[in-house]
Amino acid sequence: MADSLMPTYSRLPVTFERGEGAYLWDANGKQYLDAIAGIAVCSVGHAHPDIAEAIYDQAKKLVHTSNLYQLDLQQRLGEKLCQLSGLKEVFFSNSGAEANEAAIKLARRYASQNNIVNPEIIVVSGSFHGRTLATLSATGNEKIKEGFEPLVSGFIQVPYNDIEAIKTVAKNHPNVVAVLVEPIQGEGGVNIPDEHYLATIRELCNQYNWLMMLDEIQTGMGRTGKWFAFQHTTIKPDVMTLAKALGNGVPIGACIAGEKAAGILTAGTHGSTFGGNPLACRAALTVIDIMEQHDLCQQAQKQGNYLLQQFKAQLGQPQVEHIRGKGLMIGIELTEECTGLVKQALEKGVLINVTAGKVIRLLPPLVIDQQQADQIIATVIELVDTI
Ligand SMILES: *Cc1c(COP(=O)(O)O)cnc(C)c1O
Numbered sequence: 217m218a219d220s221l222m223p224t225y226s227r228l229p230v231t232f233e234r235g236e237g238a239y240l241w242d243a244n245g246k247q248y249l250d251a252i253a254g255i256a257v258c259s260v261g262h263a264h265p266d267i268a269e270a271i272y273d274q275a276k277k278l279v280h281t282s283n284l285y286q287l288d289l290q291q292r293l294g295e296k297l298c299q300l301s302g303l304k305e306v307f308f309s310n311s312g313a314e315a316n317e318a319a320i321k322l323a324r325r326y327a328s329q330n331n332i333v334n335p336e337i338i339v340v341s342g343s344f345h346g347r348t349l350a351t352l353s354a355t356g357n358e359k360i361k362e363g364f365e366p367l368v369s370g371f372i373q374v375p376y377n378d379i380e381a382i383k384t385v386a387k388n389h390p391n392v393v394a395v396l397v398e399p400i401q402g403e404g405g406v407n408i409p410d411e412h413y414l415a416t417i418r419e420l421c422n423q424y425n426w427l428m429m430l431d432e433i434q435t436g437m438g439r440t441g442k443w444f445a446f447q448h449t450t451i452k453p454d455v456m457t458l459a460k461a462l463g464n465g466v467p468i469g470a471c472i473a474g475e476k477a478a479g480i481l482t483a484g485t486h487g488s489t490f491g492g493n494p495l496a497c498r499a500a501l502t503v504i505d506i507m508e509q510h511d512l513c514q515q516a517q518k519q520g521n522y523l524l525q526q527f528k529a530q531l532g533q534p535q536v537e538h539i540r541g542k543g544l545m546i547g548i549e550l551t552e553e554c555t556g557l558v559k560q561a562l563e564k565g566v567l568i569n570v571t572a573g574k575v576i577r578l579l580p581p582l583v584i585d586q587q588q589a590d591q592i593i594a595t596v597i598e599l600v601d602t603i
Contacts, residue, residue, distance in 0.1 A: 228562055235262025238581045238588050240567070248562070251592045252569045256402070256434050256545070256579040259461040260506045267464055267502050274498040282489060289497035296504055300443045302452055303474040307481060308492025312433035312459030313346025315469035316396075318486060319429050319455045320350050322473065323394040324370075325480050326427055335393040337429075338385055340376040342404035342572075343397065345431055354396060356404070376401065377409040379416050386424055394427040394455075395420070399445035402434035405572035406547025408540055418451040427477055429455040433469070434545070437461035438507055438582055441517030441543030448542070466499035468492070512582040516543040519589050523578070526593045535603045537574075544584075548576040548596065550603060557599045566595040576600075 232240045232248075238261055240248045253259060260267070274289075281287070294306040309315045320337065327335030339345075343356040352360050353368035356376070361367060372389060374381035385392060395417055401407040414430075421428040430453040435445035439461060442448055446456070454477040459469035469491075473480070490496075507513065520543040527539045527548060538549040553573050561568045569577045576596060580588070 228559060230562060237261040238584050246565065248565050248567055249588055249591050249595075250567045251578045251580040252567045253461075253579050253581045254465060255569070256439055256460045257465050259437060259439065259582045260464050260503055260512065261581045261583045264464065264506065266506055267466075267499055270498050270502040271466065271495065274495050277494075279495045280490070280493045282493075283487065283491065287492060287494060287497070289494045289501065290492040293492070293497040293500050293504075296501065297458070297470060297472055300504075301456060301472055303456060303472045304478040305473050307471045307473075307486060308497070309459070309469035309471065309488055310467045310490050310496070311346075311469050312431075312457065313348045313351045313469075314488065314491075315433065315457035315459050315471045316345045316351045316354070316431060317348055318471035318481070319396065319431075319457050320354065321486055322455060322471065322477055322480050323396075323427055323429065325485060326477065327391075327393040329480065330393070330425075332391050332393055334370070334391050336370050336372050336389055336391050338382060338392055338395040338426075339371050339373050340378075340397055341373055342376045342401050342407060343431075344401070344403035345396065376404070376407060377413055379413065379420075382417065382420060386420060392424065392426055394429050396429040396431060398431045398433075398435065399448075400435050400440065400542060400545060402545070402577075403571050405549065405575040406540055406545060406577055408542060414446060414449050415451050418453075421454070427454040429453060430457070432456050433459045434579075437503070438513040438516050439543055439545050439579070441520055442513055445542070462503065463496055463499045464503045466496050468496040468500050507582070510583070513543075516582045519580075519582075519584055519586070520544045520546065522586070523589055523593065526589075527596070530593070530597055531600060533600055533603075536600060541578075544578070544580055544582055546578040547571075548578075548600070550574045550576070550600070552603065554603060557603075560599055560602065561595060564595050564598070566592060568592075568596065 307318050339354045341356040345351040345354045350368045436458045454474045456472045537551050555570045571577045
C-alpha cells in the first residue's frame, strides 16, 4: 500500500480513522488509548471541538496571506508566548527542525555581530534537534547523521549532563557562542539532568557571553507540568524553541528570543512563506486558551505524578532498570532492547512508544483522566512481564 512513499518510516500496521480526547479508532472500529499523542503533539486531545471550530472558522475567513503583511493572529500569539515565557520576541516556523534552524542562525548572527569567526555551538550526546542538515549535525546520535556527510560544521559535542566537559570546552574554544540543549531529552530516552545542570549552564553562558538555547520542542507547552520545562528552575534561557504541541497537530513552530538574543534576526535575515500563518496561529491560540481554561499544566503534573508513583510501586521486575519522568513525559528504561513492545501494546489497544532502543516512552495527552492512567499502567505492567 505504501509503495509510492519513500520508506523513511517503518510504520505499524494500523490506520486510524478518527479520534476523541485520548482515544483513537481504527478503520475496523477498534478503540485505542493514545499514550503517545502523535509524539507529544496532541496535548489537548484528538479532534478537540474548540480547535475544530477555530480552524473551520478561520478557514472560512483567511488561511494565508504571507509575512509580507501585518498578521494580527501572529502578533497575538507572539505576545501570548512572550507573556508565558518571560522572553521577548518570536519567529514562527512550521516545524521543530525549522525552529532550531532559526536558533542556530540566530547564534551565527550573534557571533558575526561580536566579530567571532568560525563560531561554535556546544551540543550534547543523546540529543535530538531535527532532521534538516544543520539540526541533524547538532544532534548527538550517530545513526541520524550516518551517510549525510559532509555535515554542517560549528558544533562541538560534549557528554550530556557533564558540566566539567563544558568548562573544558570553554577554556579551549574562544569561538563558542552558544549552548543548545534539551531540558529533558526526549528521543534520547527521557533523560533528566542533575538538579543544577541548567542553572550551571546559565552561569557559564553569563560568564562567557554565550547564548543559552533550550530546545523545548518536546518538553514545552505544559508537557512536564509547567508551560516550559525551564520554569521548574529559576533561570531563563536566551533562546527557546517550540513546536510539537503548540498547534495540537496543526504544523507550527517557534523560536523565541529573550533580551540578550532579541533584535539579532532583522529584516531580510530569515523568513518562511508559511511560518505563523493565520490558520496555524489561530489553532495555537486556541490550544493555549484550552490549556488555561482547564489548567492542563496542573493536570499534567497531577496525572504524571500518579503514573510515576504507580510505576515505581508496581514495576519491581529485574528487567526494569530505571523509571523517570516529569509531568506527562515518562520513561521506563529496561535492561534490554524492547521495541517489540510497541506492537504488543497496539494489539492490546494502547499506543506507546519505545525510544533509544530500551526506553518505554509515554507522552499521553495532558487531558487523560485517572481511569485512562490506570489503563496505561496496567498495560505497561503486563507488557514488561512478558520480557
Ligand atoms: C521532535 C523534536 C524536534 C524536531 O521537530 P520536527 O517538527 O520533527 O522537525 C526537535 N527537537 C526535539 C527536542 C524534538 O523532540
